[in-house]
Amino acid sequence: MLSLWACSASQAGVFDDDEARKAINDLRVQSEQNNAQHLSRYEQLVAKMTEQSTQQTEQNAQLRRSLLELNNQIEQLRADVAKLRGQTEVTTQTQQATVRDLAETQRRMTDIQTSLDARLRQIEPQKVSMDGRDIVVAPEERKAYEDAMHTLRTDFGAAAQQLQAFQRRFPGSAYAGDVQYWLGNALYGKRDLKEAIVAYRVLVSTAPQHPRSPEALLQAATCQAELKDRKAAKITLDELIRLYPKSESAQTAKERLNSLKTPG
Incomplete structure (x- = not known):
């Protein structure tokens, strides 16, 4: 066991x-x-x-x-x-x-x-108004004309020379008629009455429609009256009345004719 x-x-x-x-x-x-x-x-x-x-x-x-x-x-x-x-x-x-x-x-x-x-x-050229009309002139023309007008206020003899020089320098200028008229006034102012009459007559014959032509004839008659040529003055005044009957100068001419009338 x-x-x-x-x-x-x-x-x-x-x-x-x-x-x-x-x-x-x-x-x-x-x-x-x-x-x-x-x-x-x-x-x-x-x-x-x-x-x-x-x-x-x-x-x-x-x-x-x-x-x-x-x-x-x-x-x-x-x-x-x-x-x-x-x-x-x-x-x-x-x-x-x-x-x-x-x-x-x-x-x-x-x-x-x-x-x-x-x-x-x-x-x-410049446009200038002259006597109610417009003209075109070169600046040198305008200056020469205005210089002559300025001289005219103080010296008739010098002004006449400047205006005659202007005519020779600018023979075809639009100022020609005015220059001719003022030349007559310058000559009248320097008492060169016969030459003044010639100057006025030139304006009337070359520019009969110029606004200054009636005045030119009136001024020519004034020169003739002052030269004691009453007959020539009467003829000029009659011419003025006939050519420009509606002008103021014609009315003045009629008044002067009464004072120039002579018997016969």
Whole structure:
């Protein structure tokens, strides 16, 4: 009985060792499996981290390249801005110079135009009103005529010379009739009555329609009366009344005829 128990106990011990070994083996296998799983996960994690690190490195490299390219663009823009600023300054200076040149050109053109206008005024015919009619004369004619008229107010002899000089210088002038009339008055003023009569007669014969012709005949009759040639004065007054019956000078002539009448 004791031996049977011992045998049983021995067998039980053997079984316990086998189970322990099996348990240990199972634990080893499970541990290895766990280690393998952990290793696999670790390797996966390392691989993932490596991949992420690689991607990050590439991204950093790309970012550096982008930053470098952006910096290059900024530098290029700065260079372009500096160039444009320089061009703008040059353009501004050029424009300012152009404006100055244009202003100077305009000033010169204005001066030239003013000078040209002044010269044209010296030679360009001008319209002048004389005795209710318009005539066209050159500036130099007008000046010569006005100078003679100014002299006539103070010096008959000098005025007569100026008027005769005018006739020689401007023989076809529109002032011709007026110059002839005032020449007669200048001669009358210097008491050259015979020459005054001739001057008045020239006006009537060469320009019978001139507004001063009736006055010229009246003045001629005055000169004849002062020369004591009453007959000639009467003839001249009759001629005045006949040629210009509606003129004021004709009315004056009628009044003078009464004073010139002589018996027979």
